[in-house]
Amino acid sequence: MTIVAVVLLLISTAPAAASTGGAFTAAGGPPPPGSPSGAPATETPSTGALSLLSAQATPRKSFFYGFRYPSVRFAIASTQAQNDLQIDVVNTAGEVARSFYRNDVEPKVEVRIRWDGTTSEGRPARNGRYSFRIEAQGATTQPAARASTSTAPLSLGFALYGYAFPILGAHDFGGAEGRFGAARSGHTHQGQDTMAACGTPLVAARGGTVQYSGYQGAAGNYVVIDGKGSSLDFMYAHLAEPSPLQTGEQVRTGQPIGIVGDTGDATACHLHFEIWTAPGWYEGGSPIDPLPYLEKWDRYS
Numbered sequence: 001m002t003i004v005a006v007v008l009l010l011i012s013t014a015p016a017a018a019s020t021g022g023a024f025t026a027a028g029g030p031p032p033p034g035s036p037s038g039a040p041a042t043e044t045p046s047t048g049a050l051s052l053l054s055a056q057a058t059p060r061k062s063f064f065y066g067f068r069y070p071s072v073r074f075a076i077a078s079t080q081a082q083n084d085l086q087i088d089v090v091n092t093a094g095e096v097a098r099s100f101y102r103n104d105v106e107p108k109v110e111v112r113i114r115w116d117g118t119t120s121e122g123r124p125a126r127n128g129r130y131s132f133r134i135e136a137q138g139a140t141t142q143p144a145a146r147a148s149t150s151t152a153p154l155s156l157g158f159a160l161y162g163y164a165f166p167i168l169g170a171h172d173f174g175g176a177e178g179r180f181g182a183a184r185s186g187h188t189h190q191g192q193d194t195m196a197a198c199g200t201p202l203v204a205a206r207g208g209t210v211q212y213s214g215y216q217g218a219a220g221n222y223v224v225i226d227g228k229g230s231s232l233d234f235m236y237a238h239l240a241e242p243s244p245l246q247t248g249e250q251v252r253t254g255q256p257i258g259i260v261g262d263t264g265d266a267t268a269c270h271l272h273f274e275i276w277t278a279p280g281w282y283e284g285g286s287p288i289d290p291l292p293y294l295e296k297w298d299r300y301s
């Protein structure tokens, strides 16, 4: 209850900071909003000799605008009853992507920080490994280390990626006829075909707003997603069944969007995938070659 009171106090006294909390919401099972970043203590920050009783970062891998934000739960030991803490998200080069502040934290009380994957400037953070760093506000010394009284393992690291590979199963990128720009009767191929068994689950490579979900003679069952925090739109075609997504709905990165099929103008089970530049799919944008993107996502998914 103490933590809740502290957070509410921060929101009521620091509206500017609260507005940077990254409170994404989505229809149909949204995660709770991201933690407010908070603000540093207004008076001189005060912290006793600080150490960590426990710290657990979860999950090990997350996606920007995904179902589960990276989060850390921790409890401190301190020689002081109330401690002003700074929690940084740092990359492997030691650069700080985002900072959070929690004031008047008591020893042995669990604190939870959730990161929405955006930098201090509000942009999606780069792909890679990160860790949470917990220290006293204004500290020029080392971050808090394990308390000598604690045997709990400290786990502060995780990975964050901007995109998920859209096919959850065996797949291959096929031959020349499936490439972007391949000749078709009367036009050129606007996407990349990726072969996979009918029924293989598909997920959103990047979440955002469902721009269109429906059926068309050539595309079969298809869905178009306007990517959150991205200028790109993503189109998935030939789904075996209509996508469960409705036009206008919010979808998270990695969220199921349907299954591989061969509806519409298709001779085999595969995903036809398009990427469109701003302002978007049939909104004045242009299709670009998705294969380099798919290959990159495939390497880390």
Ligand SMILES: [Zn+2]
Binding pocket: 189, 191, 192, 193, 271, 272, 273
């Ligand atoms: Zn195709």
